[in-house]
Amino acid sequence: MNGIMKAVRIHNYGGPEVLHYEEAPRSQPQAGEVLVRVHAAGVNPIDWKVREGQMKDFWLHKFPLILGWDLSGVVEEVGKAASRFRIGDEVYSIPDPTRNGAYADYIVVRESELALKPTSLHHIRAAAVPLAALTAWQALFDTAQLQSGQRVLIHGGSGGVGHFAVQLAKWKGAYVFATASGKNQDLLRELGVDEPIDYTQQRFEDVARKIDIVLDTIGGETQERSWQVLKKGGVLASLVQPPSEEKAKKLGVHAAFVASHPNGEQLAEIAKIIDAGRLAPVINRILPLSEARRAHELSQSGHTHGKIVLRVKNGNGSLERKTS
């Protein structure tokens, strides 16, 4: 342990009121790890799911726990046997979600979970990228093996994962259908969606047909109604609820549940695509770290577009180089 820092921690599971902005001990990097000065932390639904205790049977978290598994910052200290990054490198990361997170001044991260951040993005915008973009990447490319020319349906195309999935699918050369409510139809078009669908006005299955890949970010009835839009051999990939293997077999399609995982190499690939101007985060709201409760309330509404980011180091956020 080495000094004190500010962090947002929980001491027990519960509502937004269990988030406490307080002093916490700062850890030191061990072998293969680096200490990162966090400049900004992205907010994701997993943060409030962990806060509520929804993940307690899967991840053995210890209290008090620092939340937040999305960050952009600067390498401050390098542990033994860590050789890929140097002090002063500007990095972004999804740290291991079973350990303390990034709602803090400092975080210890394994080198394998880090990449140099996109040079074209300021920390606030870079912090919006790792978890959502990597999830979209792993779902579309690793799990569903998306190929150019395929037809993709992305549910929640305006959301954190969805808005990256739309852009990555277009980058790969797919024909993209995406759902969102009326207020987000313009955003879907700006992101490059070929056929935006307002799920409050239209049944998506009336518009999207002969689909190769459905990316389900919603679950429930949306997942259930998605089987019928798939062509034979298609893939239903869900982020929220394992689709029925039995049903997939009966219909001659594939079902997959995607659990994204930290991967510094893939983050480096994503940074290149961002710097080439082919992918960009959309920022919905920037809040100071001390307002993490508000950030959780917003995320938990299920109807924010793009990403919410917590500003951790003051002085970040006004220098954003791209508009959302």
Ligand SMILES: NC(=O)c1ccc[n+]([C@@H]2O[C@H](COP(=O)([O-])OP(=O)(O)OC[C@H]3O[C@@H](n4cnc5c(N)ncnc54)[C@H](OP(=O)(O)O)[C@@H]3O)[C@@H](O)[C@H]2O)c1
């Ligand atoms: N398995 C994994 O590894 C993994 C990784 C990342 C995320 N996830 C999960 O994936 C889900 C999505 O994550 P996220 O970060 O994208 O969430 P998010 O940003 O909160 O998603 C919000 C978006 O969903 C849209 N939406 C809500 N209801 C909808 C519906 N019935 N049909 C179509 N769109 C709808 C909203 O659009 P409107 O406001 O227009 O309705 C909004 O833009 C979460 O449950 C998250 O926990 C899982």
